[in-house]
Amino acid sequence: xxxxxxxxxxxxxxxxxxxxxxxxxxxxxxxxxxxxxxxxxxxxxxxxxxxxxxxxxxxxxxxxxxxxxxxxxxxxxxxxxxxxxxxxxxxxxxxxxxxxxxxxxxxxxxxxxxxxxxxxxxxxxxxxxxxxxxxxxxxxxxxxxxxxxxxxxxxxxxxxxxxxxxxxxxxxxxxxxxxxxxxxxxxxxxxxxxxxxxxxxxxxxxxxxxxxxxxxxxxxxxxxxxxxx
Amino acid sequence: xxxxxxxxxxxxxxxxxxxxxxxxxxxxxxxxxxxxxxxxxxxxxxxxxxxxxxxxxxxxxxxxxxxxxxxxxxxxxxxxxxxxxxxxxxxxxxxxxxxxxxxxxxxxxxxxxxxxxxxxxxxxxxxxxxxxxxxxxxxxxxxxxxxxxxxxxxxxxxxxxxxxxxxxxxxxxxxxxxxxxxxxxxxxxxxxxxxxxxxxxxxxxxxxxxxxxxxxxxxxxxxxxxxxxxxxxxxxxxxxxxxxxxxxxxxxxxxxxxxxxxx
Numbered sequence: 282x283x284x285x286x287x288x289x290x291x292x293x294x295x296x297x298x299x300x301x302x303x304x305x306x307x308x309x310x311x312x313x314x315x316x317x318x319x320x321x322x323x324x325x326x327x328x329x330x331x332x333x334x335x336x337x338x339x340x341x342x343x344x345x346x347x348x349x350x351x352x353x354x355x356x357x358x359x360x361x362x363x364x365x366x367x368x369x370x371x372x373x374x375x376x377x378x379x380x381x382x383x384x385x386x387x388x389x390x391x392x393x394x395x396x397x398x399x400x401x402x403x404x405x406x407x408x409x410x411x412x413x414x415x416x417x418x419x420x421x422x423x424x425x426x427x428x429x430x431x432x433x434x435x436x437x438x439x440x441x442x443x444x445x446x447x448x449x450x451x452x453x454x455x456x457x458x459x460x461x462x463x464x465x466x467x468x469x470x471x472x473x474x475x476x477x478x479x480x481x482x483x484x485x486x487x488x489x490x491x492x493x494x495x496x497x498x499x500x501x502x503x504x505x506x507x508x509x510x
Numbered sequence: 511x512x513x514x515x516x517x518x519x520x521x522x523x524x525x526x527x528x529x530x531x532x533x534x535x536x537x538x539x540x541x542x543x544x545x546x547x548x549x550x551x552x553x554x555x556x557x558x559x560x561x562x563x564x565x566x567x568x569x570x571x572x573x574x575x576x577x578x579x580x581x582x583x584x585x586x587x588x589x590x591x592x593x594x595x596x597x598x599x600x601x602x603x604x605x606x607x608x609x610x611x612x613x614x615x616x617x618x619x620x621x622x623x624x625x626x627x628x629x630x631x632x633x634x635x636x637x638x639x640x641x642x643x644x645x646x647x648x649x650x651x652x653x654x655x656x657x658x659x660x661x662x663x664x665x666x667x668x669x670x671x672x673x674x675x676x677x678x679x680x681x682x683x684x685x686x687x688x689x690x691x692x693x694x695x696x697x698x699x700x701x702x703x704x705x706x707x708x709x710x711x712x713x714x715x716x717x718x719x720x721x722x723x724x725x726x727x728x729x730x731x732x733x734x735x736x737x738x739x740x741x742x743x744x745x746x747x748x749x750x751x752x753x754x755x756x757x758x759x760x761x762x763x764x765x766x767x768x769x770x771x772x773x
Contacts, residue, residue, distance in 0.1 A: 307637065308637045308638055308639045308645055309601060309602030309603060309636070309637065309638045309639070310638070311600060311601045311638035311639060311640055311646075312599065312600055312601075312602070313601070313638070313640050313641055313683065314641070315684065315689070315751075316686075316687035316688070316689060316751040316752070317687075317750075317751055318687065318750060318751065318752070319686075319687045319688035319752065320750075320752065322750060436687055436688055436751075437689040437690065437694075438689070439683065439684035439689060439694075439698065440640075440642065442642050447689060447690055447691045447694055448691065448694075455641075455642050456642050456643065457640065457641035457642050460641045465751070469749070469750060501691065502690075502691030502694075503690070503691065504690050504691060505688070505690055
């Protein structure tokens with residue numbers, strides 16, 4: 282048997298020292314979702330359906346969208362379709378609507394949103410307002426972004442590679458956009474199921490009145506504020 | 511006044527002055543570390559220093575050698591609660607390792623006790639792949655200044671210590687759960703944040719070589735917690751992704767190896 286000498290200890294200790302100084306090159310798989318709320322969680326729940334009236338009109342907003350605009354809008358919304366399929370949510374454009382989409386000209390948008398530069402606006406009152414006369418790329422990206430809010434993301438990404446970044450830097454959904462929705466937001470218990478939201482918001486357990494969220498995507502980025510409705 | 515009393519006073523004066531010089535040197539060399547500490551923290555540290563000095567002086571009458579030490583320390587952080595758990599959940603960083611060097615000086619009493627100061631700088635990192643497939647690295651740098659009371663028995667050295675620490679975190683991520691165009695500049699990219707805390711240790715070292723040059727191995731149990739405030743530029747977030755104040759446990763068991771020269 283080999284006797285334990287100081288020399289052996291020194292060699293062993295040096296080996297341990299070098300091991301300690303060694304460096305691991307491995308990268309862990311992060312779950313670096315972006316935030317989805319500053320307080321309350323809104324979403325539609327898994328295994329549900331969302332019906333959209335993409336060309337809603339009323340007395341105030343009767344213009345409607347052009348054939349192209351409606352098609353581009355649908356494309357923008359459908360960008361989320363595969364992701365929503367993962368959690369059993371289907372989106373359709375027929376039937377009694379959960380979400381209404383109005384098309385406004387710049388004068389109407391100025392009156393509605395307080396700025397002629399608003400390209401799209403979404404609210405937890407389940408309405409989306411789209412600015413008419415934009416090109417295909419813009420209309421599609423605005424539709425995807427605003428529908429992202431409508432799905433329950435009432436904040437923004439911190440990374441410019443994500444479509445839910447407050448500026449429209451990207452025109453397609455990133456993996457983080459998709460994972461934040463499926464693996465994070467829809468794993469949380471909602472304070473409000475958007476199917477049930479109608480009129481003023483009152484928290485079911487606390488009885489507290491809560492203002493609606495409103496996101497306004499402008500040519501200079503997206504703002505989220507609250508409205509008493 | 512008897513001669514032995516005068517000699518003792520001179521002896522005490524010389525060693526106190528030498529010790530104070532060492533302290534001031536270290537203090538000034540750590541200028542970048544010291545300014546952020548609160549007055550209360552500095553006051554506590556000085557009180558601890560004085561109390562320890564009194565304790566040492568009260569237990570013996572003569573100083574022996576001084577020990578100058580350089581060492582390497584490695585430690586694995588817990589990941590079970592607070593900010594540690596947040597790092598594990600968000601970045602998959604279970605068991606972050608902090609390692610680095612330590613330097614210290616200890617003044618021995620002939621009775622086999624000593625009082626010393628130690629500065630250590632350890633660092634760790636979290637390497638991760640984002641959900642978008644990018645490779646990112648967050649870093650942790652911990653600087654600690656400790657006052658140590660040590661006891662020497664044969665080849666064994668036992669110490670207790672207390673002091674202050676400065677944790678610097680350089681993280682990629684976001685600050686507020688409410689991200690808009692107005693605050694996106696605060697959220698963007700990699701930011702460095704510093705927090706201050708206190709540290710306590712219990713330590714045992716075995717001198718494998720125990721001559722004028724010592725080589726020692728051992729372990730220390732560290733108690734250290736830093737508070738990461740919700741207003742921090744890179745705070746922890748709760749299950750809803752809303753920022754909240756969390757405790758970061760920097761304690762645990764560290765393994766040490768040191769080289770010490772005895773003057």
